[in-house]
Amino acid sequence: MTGFSPARRTLHSFILGLAAAGAMLLGGAARAAAWPDRPIQLVVPFPAGSSPDTLARAIAEPLAKDLGQPVVVENKPGAGGNIGTRYASRAKPDGYTLLLTINGPIVTAPALYKKTLGYDPMTDLDPISLVGTSPNVLVVPQSSPAANLQDFVRMAKEQPGALNYGSVGPGSSSHLGMAMLEHQAGIKLQQIPYTGFPQIITSIIAGDIQAGFMVPGVAMPQVKAGKVRALAITSLESSDVLPGLPTMASQGYPGFESISWDAIFVPAGTPADVAARLNKSITGILALPDVKQKMAALYFTPAPSSPAELSAMIKAEKARWDEVINRLNLSLD
Known part of the structure; x- marks a missing residue:
């Protein structure tokens, strides 16, 4: 820019800067428009x-x-x-x-x-x-004396540490949900780890374990077949996809949620x-x-x-x- 005055050089640099910024914006817009x-x-x-x-x-x-x-x-x-x-x-x-x-x-x-x-x-x-x-579903064997959540908690209090439940392993929702119930209800249960929910539901049907928090896709077909009993669901509100099942919160455990x-x-x-x-x-x-x-x-x-x-x-x-x-x-x- 030899021969340009300082003012003209400044203006020229400003124009070049605007042009570069505009090119970048247009390029970015083009890339966004092309996705995917x-x-x-x-x-x-x-x-x-x-x-x-x-x-x-x-x-x-x-x-x-x-x-x-x-x-x-x-x-x-x-x-x-x-x-x-x-x-x-x-x-x-x-x-x-x-x-x-x-x-x-x-x-x-x-x-x-x-x-x-x-x-x-x-x-x-x-x-x-x-x-x-x-929501998850708390299920017990069809032969269980527990007709509702209160019955199950009472049974657990009468037999501290004697009742067991199935989980798909430590740290899973089936384990942590039951740990939360133990804490809120003041009960103690024994965790029995399984490789998956199908194995848990089989053991509940057989009466080998006394309870489990289950995914409804595995639990509900057996509930409908009369092979296990559902006591509660773990959402705060009732569920349209699980009509008629009471929540844990509505049965004495406000704030209980494990979805x-x-x-x-x-x-x-x-x-x-x-x-x-x-x-x-x-x-x-x-x-x-x-x-x-x-x-x-x-x-x-x-x-x-x-x-x-x-x-x-x-x-x-x-x-x-x-x-x-x-x-x-x-x-x-």
Whole structure:
């Protein structure tokens, strides 16, 4: 710029700066407008056939249609969902990796695996939307003298430490929910770990164990067949998908809540416009009649949310379950 006056050089630099900024904005807008331009991976950290997998596949097809690109469900099971969750948390935050997971890897895992988890759900993942919620069901053998929750608690108080219950392992919702009941009711039960809910329900039917907090997809067919008895559900309010079953809260334990939920996340740092687009799409999909029907078959209620609402729910649940885990001095490292 030889020969330019200082004023002209300043003006020229200013114009060049504006042009560069405009190019960057246009480039960013073009990239956002182009998303997605290739298939999207929807990671499910549980095996094919599990309820998170079934929910993911119910969502994947209409999501692909709405976004105009295939949405491929990738099952990455292991360690109670922690392996797949860790994988998604480390993916490139470009909108091409989504995660559908349950509350365990997000809420309780950080307290249970303080040394070996390998990710921090609060900083490594961004929430998109809650997908659905489902209460657990407290069931006893059909032959049990307990006709209701009060009866069961009375039996436990009369036989301290004699009654046992099934769980799918220490730190699971089936374990922590019963630990919360023990604390609130002032009772003591014996935990019997099993490999899965089908094994637990078989033992309850046989009368080998006296109780268990169960996922309704496994419990309710046996309740309807008259093989086990349902005493309560663990949501604060009555459930449309489990009509007629009283809540724990309504039977003398106010505030007792232990629900299962599924939600969608993306790696932290995913562009805000992409996250907003995903939230809008998921909200619309959860209102589709066929999706609602598929969820009801799993005893799930659609529950779309904003990212902020999901984040607030996670923080509230984490505070509640951290208290239970710390009281038990429970660590799975």
